[in-house]
Amino acid sequence: MSAGRRAVSTRAVVVGVLLVSLLLAGVVSLYAASTPDGLTKVSQEQGFADTETEHGAGDGPFAGYDAGFLDGDLGGAVAGVAGVLVVLVLGTALTAVVRRRPGADEPRG
Numbered sequence: 001m002s003a004g005r006r007a008v009s010t011r012a013v014v015v016g017v018l019l020v021s022l023l024l025a026g027v028v029s030l031y032a033a034s035t036p037d038g039l040t041k042v043s044q045e046q047g048f049a050d051t052e053t054e055h056g057a058g059d060g061p062f063a064g065y066d067a068g069f070l071d072g073d074l075g076g077a078v079a080g081v082a083g084v085l086v087v088l089v090l091g092t093a094l095t096a097v098v099r100r101r102p103g104a105d106e107p108r109g
Helices: 010-031 038-046 074-099
Strands: none
Touching (some): 010 074
């Protein structure tokens, strides 16, 4: 490492990535287009959009990328932040499980 440069800790990088992810999920979602996504657009163009049925989680608290219990654009921002947190928790749990497997630290040969 060159003189005058400090090493950045892993914790600082993780916290930075988490903060940027939450900021993007909360702020960028406010500017998301209200136009249909790719699959919905194709189904409309091809004429089979009317065959769509409601799925089991359709009345859930974050259905449709929106927090239905909040009014306005804030619902999309909250849903985005909640999605980031869910992915973070699941990813952390999966990493912990894989790391604790017997023989996980042994080199593969």
